[in-house]
Amino acid sequence: MGLGIGLVGLPNVGKSTTFNALTKAQNAESANYPFCTIEPNKAVVPVPDKRLDALAKIVNPERIQHSTLDFVDIAGLVKGASKGEGLGNKFLSNIRETEVILEIVRCFEDENITHVEGSIDPIRDIEIIEQELLLADIDSLQKRIENIARKAKGNDKEAKDQLIIAEELMEFIAQGNPVSSYENFNSEAFMALNKDLRLLTSKEIIYGANVDEDGLSEDSEYVKVLREFAAKNNREVIKLCAKVEEEMVEFDDEEKNEMLESLGVTESGLDQIIQKGFSKLGLMSYFTAGVKEVRAWTIRKGTTAPKAAAVIHNDFEKGFIRAEVISFADYIQNGGEQASKEAGKMRLEGKEYIVQDGDVMHFRFNV
Numbered sequence: 001m002g003l004g005i006g007l008v009g010l011p012n013v014g015k016s017t018t019f020n021a022l023t024k025a026q027n028a029e030s031a032n033y034p035f036c037t038i039e040p041n042k043a044v045v046p047v048p049d050k051r052l053d054a055l056a057k058i059v060n061p062e063r064i065q066h067s068t069l070d071f072v073d074i075a076g077l078v079k080g081a082s083k084g085e086g087l088g089n090k091f092l093s094n095i096r097e098t099e100v101i102l103e104i105v106r107c108f109e110d111e112n113i114t115h116v117e118g119s120i121d122p123i124r125d126i127e128i129i130e131q132e133l134l135l136a137d138i139d140s141l142q143k144r145i146e147n148i149a150r151k152a153k154g155n156d157k158e159a160k161d162q163l164i165i166a167e168e169l170m171e172f173i174a175q176g177n178p179v180s181s182y183e184n185f186n187s188e189a190f191m192a193l194n195k196d197l198r199l200l201t202s203k204e205i206i207y208g209a210n211v212d213e214d215g216l217s218e219d220s221e222y223v224k225v226l227r228e229f230a231a232k233n234n235r236e237v238i239k240l241c242a243k244v245e246e247e248m249v250e251f252d253d254e255e256k257n258e259m260l261e262s263l264g265v266t267e268s269g270l271d272q273i274i275q276k277g278f279s280k281l282g283l284m285s286y287f288t289a290g291v292k293e294v295r296a297w298t299i300r301k302g303t304t305a306p307k308a309a310a311v312i313h314n315d316f317e318k319g320f321i322r323a324e325v326i327s328f329a330d331y332i333q334n335g336g337e338q339a340s341k342e343a344g345k346m347r348l349e350g351k352e353y354i355v356q357d358g359d360v361m362h363f364r365f366n367v
Contacts (some may be wrong), residue, residue, distance in 0.1 A: 004042075004070035005277045006098035010125050011116045013106035014210040014242035019043070019073035021245035021270055041073040047278050047285070047296070048271045051328055051358060055287060055294045058336045065295040067285045069278055072098055095133070100204045100280045102273060103129060104242075107222035108212040122226045126207070130178070133200040137179060140197055141170050165189045173201070180204075204280045208273060209239045216241050217264030238276060240269025284357040287328065288312075289337065305353040309363045319367035323349045328358035 009015040023043035046066035056064050074094045095101065105122045106115065117124065145166045151159035165184065172182055178201035184190050185202070194202055207230055209223050216239065219227070223239060230237045245268065248256050260268060278284075285296040286308060297311050305323040309316035326337065330345035337360070340346055355361070 004072050004098040005100045005102050005281075006072045006074050006095045007102050007104060008074050008095060008129060009104035010106075010128065012113055013104050013115075013125070015104040016041075016073060017242040017246050018104055018208065018210065018240070018270070019071065021242060021249055022071055022274070043071050043073075044068045045071050045274060047274055047298075049285065049296055051287070052294055052296055054332055055289050055328075055360070058332070059289045059291060059294055061289070061291055061294045063293050065293055067278070067283070067296040067298040069274055069281075069283075070098075071102075095200055095203075096198045098203070100206065100277055101200075102206050102208055102277065104208045104210055105226060107209045107220060107226060107239075108215060110212070120222060122209070122222050123229050126226075126229070130201065130205075134173060134176065134178060137173055137199045137201050138170070140199065141166060141173070144193070144197060145170060161189065162193055166193055169193070178202075205235050206273065206276060206280065207235060207237045208269070209237050210242050211239055213241055213244060213263060215239070216244070216269075236276065238269055238272045240273065245270045286355050286357070286359040286361050288362070289331070289360055299355060301357075303355050304351065305349055305355055305361075305363075306351050308355045308361070309365065312363070315367045316363050316365050319365035320351060321364040321366055323353060324362040324364070325349050325353070326360045327356070328360060331360045 007015050007019055019041060022045050023041075045068060047069055049066060052064050052066060072094060103126065105125055106120060107122055109120055117128070145163065148159050148163045148166055152163045165187075168184075169179070169182060169190070173179060179185070179194075179199045180202050182190065207226060209226050211220060211223060214220075215223065219239070223237070227237050241263075244259070244263065248259055248268070251259065256268070260266065282301050283298055284301050285298060288295050288297065297308070299308050299311055305325075306317045306320040309320055309323070325347045326340045326345055330340050330343070331337070334340040334343050334345060337346075
């Protein structure tokens with residue numbers, strides 16, 4: 001769907017190790033030196049969803065197909081990236097193409113892994129990254145203001161209106177405030193301005209606290225400080241051990257569960273990141289369930305039935321008649337489609353129906 005999550009962080013914080021585990025492919029080189037990730041690595045990651053397994057137990061399909069999420073591994077940033085230091089603006093532009101930022105923050109000590117700043121300090125690391133994002137936004141917005149101002153001089157009313165909000169926003173972010181806290185963030189004028197700019201500090205941010213094995217079962221002081229900082233900024237922290245997640249790549253479900261239990265946790269940090277990222281992007285899944293395939297289809301929250309049908313095939317939307325809908329809970333409780341119909345739990349919905357997360361659907365159409 002062209003929506004993605006960008007992984008950012010200072011060098012040597014475990015970002016590429018996290019990416020390796022996320023994608024279940026060792027294609028993001030991990031090494032103990034800065035800038036080991038030279039080109040952004042992109043991957044499509046399945047979204048963990050236990051509901052698919054529950055449906056499959058009833059339907060016994062030939063295959064299961066998950067919803068997916070795009071992840072982009074972006075080279076480590078350093079101070080001055082917005083001015084071309086390190087690998088510079090090239091990588092800031094890669095972040096611009098994503099919708100959510102996952103900021104990997106190192107929260108463990110290890111004398112064998114060099115930290116580019118010489119010590120472990122999660123808040124300092126975050127401030128370095130987010131300062132670079134903000135400086136890049138100031139640069140982008142300044143260029144846009146210059147362009148709009150030229151048009152406004154020619155009595156272009158739309159340009160004059162846009163110049164007002166652009167200059168107001170510039171004054172706001174020049175004081176060190178992220179775009180996401182701008183009071184007119186949800187206004188049509190701002191959205192029009194940001195449509196092409198895709199300002200970096202306007203994006204949702206999730207903090208991935210990368211800890212060592214001991215830090216999984218109990219929060220270290222680093223993680224506690226990070227959680228306090230995140231709470232003040234209305235952001236979320238998900239704790240993971242990138243090294244352990246990478247080790248579990250080849251494990252089956254039983255082995256993975258045993259490993260997590262031995263470490264005192266119930267759910268993989270990466271699974272939490274994928275699920276949280278999916279939600280932050282405003283996405284959800286509906287299901288189709290047949291003997292050939294049980295499948296999750298990705299749509300935006302608030303999507304109507306015809307638009308949801310178009311995700312399968314455009315013809316489904318063009319010739320949409322109605323949708324047969326069974327809620328996931330009813331489908332499981334009654335043991336399948338036929339039993340749900342007999343229990344009166346299948347509904348016929350029309351073009352105005354807003355699809356709900358977990359709906360099990362069949363579309364009737366005619367082209």
